[in-house]
Amino acid sequence: DIQMTQSPSSLSASVGDRVTITCRASQAITNYVAWFQQRPGKAPKSLIFAASSLLDGVPSRFSGSGSGTDFTLTISSLQPDDVATYYCQQYNTYPGTFGQGTKVEIK
Amino acid sequence: EVQLVQSGAEVQKPGESLNISCRGSGYSFTNYWIGWVRQQPGKGLEWVGVIYPGDSDIRYSPSFQGQVTISADKSTSTAYLQWSSLKASDTGMYYCARRDGYKGQDYWGQGTLVTVSS
Numbered sequence: 001d002i003q004m005t006q007s008p009s010s011l012s013a014s015v016g017d018r019v020t021i022t023c024r025a026s027q028a029i030t031n032y033v034a035w036f037q038q039r040p041g042k043a044p045k046s047l048i049f050a051a052s053s054l055l056d057g058v059p060s061r062f063s064g065s066g067s068g069t070d071f072t073l074t075i076s077s078l079q080p081d082d083v084a085t086y087y088c089q090q091y092n093t094y095p096g097t098f099g100q101g102t103k104v105e106i107k
Numbered sequence: 108e109v110q111l112v113q114s115g116a117e118v119q120k121p122g123e124s125l126n127i128s129c130r131g132s133g134y135s136f137t138n139y140w141i142g143w144v145r146q147q148p149g150k151g152l153e154w155v156g157v158i159y160p161g162d163s164d165i166r167y168s169p170s171f172q173g174q175v176t177i178s179a180d181k182s183t184s185t186a187y188l189q190w191s192s193l194k195a196s197d198t199g200m201y202y203c204a205r206r207d208g209y210k211g212q213d214y215w216g217q218g219t220l221v222t223v224s225s
Contacts (some may be wrong), residue, residue, distance in 0.1 A: 001168075001169070032211065034210075034211040034212065036152075036212075038152075043202055043215045043216065043217055043218050044144075044152065044202065044204075044212075044215055045215065046210075046211070046212060046213050046214070046215070049207075049209070049210040049211045049213070050209060050210070050211075053210075055210070055213060087151065087152055089152075089154075089211065089212070091206070091211040091212070094157070094166045094168075095154045095156075095166075095167075095168035095169070095170075096142070096154045096157075096211075096212075097154060098151060098152040098153065098154065099151075100151050101151045101152070
């Protein structure tokens with residue numbers, strides 16, 4: 001199985017800060033990487049697919065990048081509504097492994 | 108509008124069987140994979156497996172192979188996750204999600220909480 005190592009496990013930042021979360025795959029994969037947001041007590045919500053494409057309705061402050069083994073989710077200006085845990089996932093091969101998650105809080 | 112609606116919360120005893128469901132609407136059910144994801148209390152997301160309702164092709168995570176059974180009923184646009192003998196470690200929230208070949212899991216169900224306790 002491909003392992004997805006996500007970092008950091010948690011972060012605290014101020015409103016308006018730029019936030020970056022990284023995910024490293026255990027082997028080179030195509031750009032079939034997705035990012036999800038899970039607010040407390042809610043189902044995951046899909047944000048980004050194919051490493052850098054935003055799903056409809058996702059605010060433009062979210063962006064994704066990367067290739068090979070290293071992928072990044074960036075929130076350009078952190079908002080109170082962004083408090084959540086974020087997960088990466090590779091869907092290049094089965095099983096579609098997830099990263100361990102990054103909990104984002106407001107300082 | 109694409110929707111995935113899951114069955115309600117379940118409380119079962121160890122050794123009992125269980126079947127939870129996920130009904131899709133607003134899209135062609137047979138043309139997209141439907142996957143299941145587990146989240147144990149306070150933990151992250153784990154990929155369980157997927158089914159393609161069009162031909163019932165199924166892929167399981169090695170961690171869940173033999174522990175659960177995934178199926179689908181095209182006539183009712185419903186996918187199922189089944190256990191024949193529950194264990195306490197099966198306790199968790201289970202989500203279904205539609206899987207697009209390019210977009211990955213783009214729509215999610217609301218989740219079904221499964222509690223296994225004697």
